[in-house]
Amino acid sequence: MVLWVKGVTFNVTTIDTKRWTERVQKLCPGGQLPFLLYGTEVHTDTNKMEEFPEAVLCPPRYPKLAALNPESNTARLDIFAKFSANIKNSNPALNDNLEKGLLEALQVLDNYLTSPLPEEVDETSAEDEGISQRKFLNGNELTLADRNLLPKLHIVQVVSILLLWPPKVLEHRCEPLYPAFFFFF
Structure with missing residues (x-):
């Protein structure tokens, strides 16, 4: 949802966990799902995946979604x-x-x-x-x-x-x- 709100073009790929491809095995050793692939960076920690779009996809090209008021x-x-x-x-x-x-x-x-x-x-x-x-x-x-x-x-x-x-x-x-x-x- 964060990527959608920021206006980022992205692909969601459904992975069959019974048939791991060689590429998926290289991207997420141990088979930890979900994961976020950005360029060559792979993020498997869900907390990092939540923080990543706000840290990398920032203004002026993308809107800031962090709350101004704590x-x-x-x-x-x-x-x-x-x-x-x-x-x-x-x-x-x-x-x-x-x-x-x-x-x-x-x-x-x-x-x-x-x-x-x-x-x-x-x-x-x-x-x-x-x-x-x-x-x-x-x-x-x-x-x-x-x-x-x-x-x-x-x-x-x-x-x-x-x-x-x-x-x-x-x-x-x-x-x-x-x-x-x-x-x-």
Whole structure:
């Protein structure tokens, strides 16, 4: 997704793991998949693969996707962990506390999304800042923070629909921000 958002032309090659070609064996010794091939460089570490496009494919030719506001990276951290704990819970006595924890994590994200970013605040104005009008976590441009959050929100959405437990806390904010998130509602 990062390469697509940056506007890079790339090829995705599906590899049959039962029939390794000689070239694939040379590229990724030990058969570690996935891997990223850029020129002659091969990256097999997923963390390096995530950092690589931002480090190499940088402005002015490609847009910068890193978040300018560090809070954009931390506003979403607990959501998936709390969601996973809620889904994996086998003790009905803990359901209320786990659901409350997830809703609090979603509320933290909602509060961040509705709070104006520093660049949205007019320091010369005496008026209240009001609700942020940005489309994404870090402004009106998609960043890596959004790329990391969207798949997790999608999982929360799909499972919530299956369990008939939609997270109403964010429904009013996520619809315009993340249309894919509320696609099924």
